[in-house]
Amino acid sequence: MAEQCKMSAAMHSISLSEERSYVLKVDGYSRAKALLKNGERVTSTPFVVGGHDWAVRYYPNGSYEDCEYFISLHLVLESANAEDVKAKFKFSVLDENGEPVPSYSYTHPMVTFSSKGESYGNFMKKAHLEASAHIRDDCLTIRCDVTVIHHEETRVPPSDLHQHLGDLLMNKDSADLTFQVSGEKFSAHRCVLAARSLVFEAELLGAMKESSSASPIEISDMEADVFNSLLHFIYTDSLPRVLDVVTDGHILVAADRYNIGRLKLICEEKLCNHIDSSMVATSLVLSEQHGFHRLKEACLQFLASPSNLEAMVASDGYEHLKSSCPPVLKEVISRILPAELKVANDIIMEMWK
Template sequence: MVGDHNWVVKYYPNGNDKPGYISVYLVLDSSGDEGVKAKVTFSILDKGGEPVPSYIKVAPEHVFPFSGSDWGFGDFIKHEDLEGSVHLGGDSFRIKCDVAVKKIRSEETHANQFVVVPPSNLHRQLGDLLKSKDGADVAFRVGGKIFSAHRSVLAARSPVFKAELFGAMREKSGDPIEIDDIEADVFKSLLHFIYTDSLPETTHEGTDEGATQEDIATAGHLLVAADRYDIARLKLICEEILCNHIDSSMVATSLVLAEQHNYHGLKEACFEFLASPSNLEAMIASDGYQHLKTSCPSLLRELIARLLPVELTAAKDIIRDI
């Protein structure tokens, strides 16, 4: 029960009117109720019970006119996307449904039919501000390129930028701030996310469609940049992209990245991928394997111990201690 109303969720594993998709709908299930305004959010949960950013769908606010009326998504997620996701375990997955309710009077229902409130376009306006450079008061030199930005926006989005731009670490001169360990394209994507809370259109956020090896590599670099500037949501989005695009050629590199920066979700996804003997053999033959051996030998020992049968507990302990 939410807002003194009963609700149920309709789930169509083969789609309601969208073949190839899973459909989900929220249904008002309180007899006699009418004119109930509600906003519903459906999200797929990861193994830790947290919503996966790339699989969150928010439906526009809707008036449920009577009991039995529904509202939701006929195209919640494609079958192929779900089947290839690390969040599908043992042929099962979890969906969370968040409902926010506001009961309205019948006269309000009638009046609201003549008023259409558009969705927020703040992200577009801030994106335009970044592009126009209007009022920019800080500049960065990255890979020979100059990027202009606004101190207040950066500080509001990143505690690291806040310390660098307004704290004791702030730059005293008006010269561009030099950043040497981030590529220019990665820094450009970082700024885009800071202003718009989304990745550039060239990066396929959390999807399996159309992502190139370059997109995936960029997500790895952007993950490190997000970690450096402590932008939590961007870190999760990039980590999710890498989790959804693990293959034999890149899994060793992803494992090193996960170990060196403590990305637990990515590490577990790589271990799950390498549980397949064929994937493990292909990883050993990849270019990244030697780097994994030399940079993270303890991680290899942990992997071997994880792959041993459960009954060989003593052997696992010995391997971890080597």
Template sequence: MAEHCKISAAIVAGSQEKSCVLKIDRYSRAKALLKNGEGLTSAPFSVGGHDWTIEYYPNGYPKDCTDFISLYLALQSAGAEDVNAKYTLSVLGKNGELLPSYSRTPNAIRTFSRGITSWGYHEFIKKADLEALAHLRDDCLTLRCDITVIHAQETSVPPSDLHRHLGDLLKNKDAADVTFQVGGQPLSAHRYNIGRLKLICEEKLCSHIDSDMVATSLALAEQHGFRRLKDACFQFLTSPSNFEAMTASDGYEHLKSSCPYVLRELIARIIPTEFKSAKDIIMTI
């Protein structure tokens, strides 16, 4: 069976972040030969120091997904530590173009571990929809996986030196900008620089982006100069479903009124012109 239908994989770019283009050779034959729960696995490819594969089930997995293609990203080099990653699984058109309607991104960073080695979609795309829209070329289905491995050290948070600052405050009154009266005694105090705390907060926000909070996080990133958080929000919103959910969230109206320019930048950079909601936003900003 492997001689007649297979997955070939080609790495596009990157080290911590890569795009892998996968071709399902002889789509129709794979669908005819492989039953529900039976699949094909790509050759391993390396991202962020770990080996990954794509698992493709032409007739779905599990049993209640026979009308769908199921698609999963699997970690092959699970070690003692968990691996956090962001990924997007997409269908490419006949000419290699990305099809936004068939691009899926999880709402949050996924953790791959010994217990859970794969994540993906039971109902990635309906077989009938794929075949009716003629997205196959020479009976070959082309997919793309964009994956970014998230390392804890990506945000450089310096070690705490709060003890030194507190000690300096007790020794002198230089640059004091407020005085507290405590027990009848005046105590000079300072509007304190919390740069390290800001970096810690940015790191936490980058790791917990979801549809409900992404609009609020994007507004904070723009207003306070958090470039990494802004890029992480933009990456999350490349998914059509995530973008649509963001426009229905409580924070969207605040983002639109307080930072309209960041929405224009978002649309210009990553939102395809085919998105109806994107066109509506352009008209209202």
């Protein structure tokens, strides 16, 4: 058998690993299969990857008793005194153009070679390979791609900044502000609030700076649980729990008041996705008074159904909508009336004024 091993010129190195490709060319495939028994092998000349010597072992009739119908290919560590070398490798049969054949490519995940002579391998079924077009002129060409890992890549865990800031809020460490909301007191940190809200920045680092340090800051037009949720979001970028639709609406107003854009989007989205006949009138008033255009449009689309409109009229919030936002009610009616009746609608709405 004329056996020839060539190492390809392609090689590149990176900081965490080094990769090389080694090409093993077996001339006289049939003769090797006839001469070498199960468990017998041909070993390539050594090649270097990652500062270590390696070789490819080719077993034409398999490396173990139960794999005589296979070709076995093993990558073996040949360096003396080498310990715990981490590497991954791939064996590929090459086609006539020197390109890997996907159906005859076998990737081995990263393994640790503990000492010289240790090997790991893959198998190829001889019958399938011999029936293919990839043994040409009784020659088989196989490429071994070896990657030696110099250092294991460290997986960076997800950010836990929100947990630390949440603990800071809960434990009140170094808090320099106190808020009085609906009879409850809340401790907070001036720098955190100012960093998260331009409104808080203007209030706490501006004219109110001295007064806010001396006594609790009174917030008279907000519920305590709403302010608590607002603080929780400022510190952790998340809402504390699953809230009801009414509370979501109040938090949306608070987020708008303190110009916390992401919280506004979250609450408005939740309200848009949970519109029902009992709450749609309240949501419409909320959207009109505070300019929440997405919420308003979602409510109007919901009320485009006559049955939903009828149910809304029977709800507790209808009278409040009628008295506080007549133009919105007119818009609701206009959307479901045919064009020829819109004039009559205008007349009716004029009579309500």
